[in-house]
Amino acid sequence: MSTLAQQYDFSGKVVLITGGSRGLGHAMALGFAAAGANLAIASRKIDSCEATVAEIRAIGRDGSAHAAHVGKWDDCNRLVEEVYARWGRVDVLINNAGLSPVVPSSLETTEELFDKVIGVNLKGPFRLTSLIGPRMVAGNGGTVINISSTSSIRPAPDTAPYSAAKAGLNILTVAFAQEYGPKVRVNCIMAGPFHTDISKSWSRTEGFTKAAREGFPLQRAGEPHEVVGAALYLASTASSYTTGAVLTIDGGSSYPKAAHTAAG
Numbered sequence: 001m002s003t004l005a006q007q008y009d010f011s012g013k014v015v016l017i018t019g020g021s022r023g024l025g026h027a028m029a030l031g032f033a034a035a036g037a038n039l040a041i042a043s044r045k046i047d048s049c050e051a052t053v054a055e056i057r058a059i060g061r062d063g064s065a066h067a068a069h070v071g072k073w074d075d076c077n078r079l080v081e082e083v084y085a086r087w088g089r090v091d092v093l094i095n096n097a098g099l100s101p102v103v104p105s106s107l108e109t110t111e112e113l114f115d116k117v118i119g120v121n122l123k124g125p126f127r128l129t130s131l132i133g134p135r136m137v138a139g140n141g142g143t144v145i146n147i148s149s150t151s152s153i154r155p156a157p158d159t160a161p162y163s164a165a166k167a168g169l170n171i172l173t174v175a176f177a178q179e180y181g182p183k184v185r186v187n188c189i190m191a192g193p194f195h196t197d198i199s200k201s202w203s204r205t206e207g208f209t210k211a212a213r214e215g216f217p218l219q220r221a222g223e224p225h226e227v228v229g230a231a232l233y234l235a236s237t238a239s240s241y242t243t244g245a246v247l248t249i250d251g252g253s254s255y256p257k258a259a260h261t262a263a264g
């Protein structure tokens, strides 16, 4: 049996992360680099991917930057070709890119917005895993981590398509775990509120902060670095008997404290 340090040593491994330029993806990219991995960083804006690659090089690892809109099938195809041409392998795929626009009502949600939300949060992870899973099976195996949301189990009316897409991602996790096991493990992190760009319209508002302080067991939103340990765990051999799992990291916000009543 290997030591804990060996289990979490990603030296020589290649991690492809979508949305690795900001927020949770950026924190995970730097976490994997610190653990020895080389990174392929993908997002729509090549400049911000290159900035993350520069940070990765500054800590002694290597990286590559890739412009790709993961809601587009062709971009996913090209991304995978580019990454295999550069690195020859992918050991860990992290389907992290996502967006959750708030809409006034379902009636006012346009077809374009609906398709975009489903495309980025669900279709992209489906296509990338479909392309990379078989290559992992044919090679040395690997792990896939999907970044879902607690809104997949506690949907709000103003983000219904997003919640539906993330619920679909939870299900894809189980389906792909079956399709590509035993050489490939596929797991999911179901994130609660974190302070990132995606949440800045609400995560620091007085209303949210008060609700968190009074209702969440951990009384606050998370910081991006607080997701890194879970991603390392799910990608490492420390989790070698874990697949098809959905791990909640939300400060307890899925189950806020019940209000006390006289009846108890």
Ligand SMILES: NC(=O)c1ccc[n+]([C@@H]2O[C@H](COP(=O)([O-])OP(=O)(O)OC[C@H]3O[C@@H](n4cnc5c(N)ncnc54)[C@H](OP(=O)(O)O)[C@@H]3O)[C@@H](O)[C@H]2O)c1
Pocket (backbone or CB within 6 Å): 018, 019, 020, 021, 022, 023, 024, 025, 042, 043, 044, 045, 046, 048, 068, 069, 070, 071, 095, 096, 097, 098, 099, 100, 120, 147, 148, 149, 150, 190, 191, 192, 193, 194, 195, 196, 197, 198, 199
């Ligand atoms: N923060 C939260 O409270 C929270 C809660 C639950 C779940 N999540 C999930 O966690 C994941 C990361 O969220 P975050 O908060 O870190 O978001 P963020 O700070 O807004 O970052 C999103 C990342 O995804 C990239 N991206 C957006 N659209 C893309 C597209 N079409 N194709 C490729 N890349 C794209 C962005 O780069 P470009 O702009 O360059 O494309 C950026 O790197 C998402 O899946 C999100 O749904 C977040």
